[in-house]
Amino acid sequence: MKSNIIKLIILFSVSICFAISALAEKSKETTSSEKTKFGAAVAAEGVVGLDEILAHPKENISKKIVAVAKVSKVCKAKGCWMEVSGDKEKARVTFKNYGFFVPQNILDKKIRIQGELTEKTMSVKEQKHYLADEGRSKEDIAAVKEPKFVYEFVADGVEIVN
Structure with a gap:
């Protein structure tokens, strides 16, 4: 027994x-720090540089685009938005339906973004919110007084290339 x-x-x-x-x-x-794909699968063909897209933004509004760019800023709170740069141009990237986030440690990484380019006027409140998410000073946040016109990608997929 x-x-x-x-x-x-x-x-x-x-x-x-x-x-x-x-x-x-x-x-x-x-583990998200090792993960390289977020949201929907990103198409491998038809990839265009960010500078090329923003050289003629009106032609690209509301079209499904796959862009390649470098991450220059990421939301420090949750990774719920990022800013990407080409050689000359930059754009904010948000994620469709708040459906996914990216890691906050991807600064300077080369990525491919799949989504639609939109144009909008960003309110003072929204600008201040983004600056707070970046961890900017109270002075920088208080200095925002006017709405601002921006081009923004609404991404349904992001892939870290390197």
Whole structure:
């Protein structure tokens, strides 16, 4: 009887060890710092540089675009927006329906963005919100007094290239 109880305890312990090991491996695979794709799959063909898109923005409004750019800013609160740069141009990127976020540690990474280019007037309140998300000073935030016209990507997918 004692021997059976000891065998059951050993069997139970080994089962728990295997389960913990499997969970740890699965956790490693899905860690966002290692993840390179966010949202919908990004098309591999038809990729255009950000500068080329913004050289003729009116022609690209509301079209499905795949752009390549470098991350220059990321929301420090949640990763719910970013700013990307080409050689000359920059644009803000938000994520369709607030459906996904990106890691905050992707500054200077080259990425591909799939989504639509939009044009809008950003309110003073929204500008201040973004500056606060960036961690900017109270003085910088208070200096915003006027709405501002911007081009913005609404991305349904982002892929980190390097």
